[in-house]
Amino acid sequence: MNFPLKRLALRSLLNRWVTASLTITAIALSVGLLLGVEKVRTGAQDSFSNTISGTDLIVGARGGAVQLLLYSVFRIGDATNNISWESYQDMRAWREVDWAVPISLGDSHRGFRVVGTTGDYFKHYRFGRRQSLTFNAGQPYAALFEAAIGADVAEELGYSVGDKIILAHGVGAFEFAKHDNKPFTISGILAKTGTPVDRSVHVSLEAIEAIHIGWKDGRPPRAGLTVSTEVGAIQELQPTAVTAVMLGLKSRMAVFSVQRRINTYREEPLLAILPGVALQQLWDAIGGLETALLAISILVVGTGFLGMTAVSLSGLNERRREMAILRSVGARPVHVFLLLVVESGVLAAIGALIGAGILYVALVVAQPIIQVRLGFSLPIDWPSTWEMTLLGLVIVAGVISGFIPALLAYRRSLADGMSIRV
Amino acid sequence: MTAQQQALIVEAHDLSFRWRPRDPDVLAIEALEIKAGERVFIEGPSGSGKTTLLNLLAGVLKPSAGRLLVLGQDLSGLPVRRRDSFRSDHIGFVFQSFNLMPYLSLIENVLLACRFSKRRRERIAAAGRTPEAEARRLLAHLGLEAKDLAGRGVNRLSTGQQQRVAVARALIGQPELIICDEPTSALDADAREAFLTLLRAETEAAGASLIFVSHDRALAPGFDRTIALQAINCGGMAGQ
Numbered sequence: 001m002n003f004p005l006k007r008l009a010l011r012s013l014l015n016r017w018v019t020a021s022l023t024i025t026a027i028a029l030s031v032g033l034l035l036g037v038e039k040v041r042t043g044a045q046d047s048f049s050n051t052i053s054g055t056d057l058i059v060g061a062r063g064g065a066v067q068l069l070l071y072s073v074f075r076i077g078d079a080t081n082n083i084s085w086e087s088y089q090d091m092r093a094w095r096e097v098d099w100a101v102p103i104s105l106g107d108s109h110r111g112f113r114v115v116g117t118t119g120d121y122f123k124h125y126r127f128g129r130r131q132s133l134t135f136n137a138g139q140p141y142a143a144l145f146e147a148a149i150g151a152d153v154a155e156e157l158g159y160s161v162g163d164k165i166i167l168a169h170g171v172g173a174f175e176f177a178k179h180d181n182k183p184f185t186i187s188g189i190l191a192k193t194g195t196p197v198d199r200s201v202h203v204s205l206e207a208i209e210a211i212h213i214g215w216k217d218g219r220p221p222r223a224g225l226t227v228s229t230e231v232g233a234i235q236e237l238q239p240t241a242v243t244a245v246m247l248g249l250k251s252r253m254a255v256f257s258v259q260r261r262i263n264t265y266r267e268e269p270l271l272a273i274l275p276g277v278a279l280q281q282l283w284d285a286i287g288g289l290e291t292a293l294l295a296i297s298i299l300v301v302g303t304g305f306l307g308m309t310a311v312s313l314s315g316l317n318e319r320r321r322e323m324a325i326l327r328s329v330g331a332r333p334v335h336v337f338l339l340l341v342v343e344s345g346v347l348a349a350i351g352a353l354i355g356a357g358i359l360y361v362a363l364v365v366a367q368p369i370i371q372v373r374l375g376f377s378l379p380i381d382w383p384s385t386w387e388m389t390l391l392g393l394v395i396v397a398g399v400i401s402g403f404i405p406a407l408l409a410y411r412r413s414l415a416d417g418m419s420i421r422v
Numbered sequence: 423m424t425a426q427q428q429a430l431i432v433e434a435h436d437l438s439f440r441w442r443p444r445d446p447d448v449l450a451i452e453a454l455e456i457k458a459g460e461r462v463f464i465e466g467p468s469g470s471g472k473t474t475l476l477n478l479l480a481g482v483l484k485p486s487a488g489r490l491l492v493l494g495q496d497l498s499g500l501p502v503r504r505r506d507s508f509r510s511d512h513i514g515f516v517f518q519s520f521n522l523m524p525y526l527s528l529i530e531n532v533l534l535a536c537r538f539s540k541r542r543r544e545r546i547a548a549a550g551r552t553p554e555a556e557a558r559r560l561l562a563h564l565g566l567e568a569k570d571l572a573g574r575g576v577n578r579l580s581t582g583q584q585q586r587v588a589v590a591r592a593l594i595g596q597p598e599l600i601i602c603d604e605p606t607s608a609l610d611a612d613a614r615e616a617f618l619t620l621l622r623a624e625t626e627a628a629g630a631s632l633i634f635v636s637h638d639r640a641l642a643p644g645f646d647r648t649i650a651l652q653a654i655n656c657g658g659m660a661g662q
Contacts, residue, residue, distance in 0.1 A: 331538055
């Protein structure tokens with residue numbers, strides 16, 4: 001059948017361009033929203049899954065995997081036990097281990113966690129797409145009582161390089177015991193990462209030791225005892241334990257064997273987790289909101305199509321004559337049906353394309369803002385297979401919503417024949 | 423007269439139609455014959471079964487009983503699909519008014535008839551023309567210079583011009599039968615007379631039969647024969 005239904009549908013739509021463009025706008029906006037939500041959703045999940053990247057294993061005292069992840073990466077909750085300094089040194093010396101960064105937790109500053117670590121932390125810590133930590137101002141700590149703070153800490157407390165801060169013992173909201181005899185100087189402010197690093201205060205392991213000199217069983221030392229703040233004193237500040245260790249391996253192939261070796265470590269009960277796997281598990285457990293967002297945006301798209309169907313149905317009466325003319329020149333009822341279905345399909349397709357366009361424009365505008373504010377990057381790529389699938393589904397949904405007016409027109413054209421009833 | 427012209431273009435015997443089996447007949451015609459080449463005026467006020475008769479002739483409706491042959495073809499024996507293509511191949515329609523698709527150009531409106539009919543396209547091709555050239559030729563013949571009007575939306579044409587475009591669409595590809603349903607009711611007296619003259623001349627030139635349905639008895643002169651639908655329709659509201 002040499003009948004360009006598509007052309008006829010296009011011309012017919014063009015003739016009703018005001019309603020058609022309004023319908024397309026509604027569909028485009030809803031599709032833009034759907035794709036945007038989807039983009040942010042996958043971006044957020046991606047960013048979450050890559051809160052820490054480049055680290056092959058995280059080691060802590062034996063306990064729950066999620067708990068270890070929470071305190072070592074998210075700095076939520078506490079470790080039940082520590083890792084001895086000897087175990088850390090041992091692991092560091094293993095053949096497969098490329099680097100080992102210890103972290104020591106337990107102190108805080110005005111609600112932000114203090115992380116005692118080594119200079120390697122700034123060298124090896126990776127987030128997102130293997131991005132390194134960078135400094136907005138200053139540099140890593142060099143002296144004993146210096147601290148490098150995360151972007152959120154600086155922003156919320158209004159700190160700048162050179163300011164002096166006092167750490168508190170413990171992590172409660174109220175600071176009972178302060179290490180106020182040993183103020184720290186801010187040596188640097190890290191750039192925003194969108195990870196818990198933003199909310200951390202980084203000091204050296206030795207500094208953690210230093211502020212706790214004379215402390216016993218979590219109680220501050222008696223008055224009068226002070227510690228020299230000279231860098232030269234570092235040698236004597238050998239920690240006896242750390243909270244967790246981040247491991248980087250020479251080859252990823254060795255991950256499982258090293259993990260097994262740690263989990264069966266004789267000297268001390270330890271636990272090693274693969275951060276990516278644990279993060280994914282955690283996301284699956286808490287990621288209900290994103291599904292709700294997706295559901296809402298799907299509903300919005302559905303509303304767009306309901307609008308289209310309503311417009312199409314209400315226009316049907318005015319188009320009875322059109323249908324009768326088509327019938328008189330030999331169009332079959334199925335042509336009338338197809339004409340309306342094709343119309344809906346064209347509207348949906350144009351709407352979907354414009355919606356995708358809206359997404360890209362929005363991405364170009366919002367990407368830098370999101371990067372700075374939320375710390376995760378939304379890549380501007382060609383649509384992914386999943387996004388293409390979504391667009392395809394939108395067009396299919398549009399075609400299907402065209403079935404309702406099309407069926408009505410079909411039945412009418414069967415009944416009316418060529419008589420024009422107005 | 424050739425054999426084809428002597429053949430019957432419409433032949434109905436004991437034809438009846440009702441919407442549902444228990445309903446009364448809307449249309450019941452004992453006998454109706456229209457010869458090929460004939461120009462017939464069917465006179466019928468509204469409610470006389472006019473629309474039903476046209477839909478039966480067009481193959482949109484199927485007779486409830488009796489025989490109806492159009493061009494010797496028993497339409498009731500054909501599947502719906504074949505009836506639709508039969509209509510597009512052999513019958514051209516001109517309606518009361520607003521015959522044109524508002525969003526198609528003049529030429530496209532005329533060509534619409536070819537889009538559904540392979541036979542019409544073949545006949546145009548056999549005459550050595552393209553459908554487009556044929557549409558222009560017909561329009562020019564009907565006093566519409568396509569090049570002047572092509573750019574204009576069909577809604578800017580006068581009613582008389584629109585009806586002439588409709589005639590061109592009915593005639594393109596030389597269908598055997600032209601059916602007009604009150605095509606002049608929206609025209610003023612002068613335009614009506616001019617239109618009728620044109621219509622008769624064009625159908626004759628095309629060698630087509632013409633069935634012209636109207637309630638207006640004044641239009642009857644100039645046709646070969648007048649049939650009063652009320653007189654032959656024994657069913658429906660005709661007698662009321």
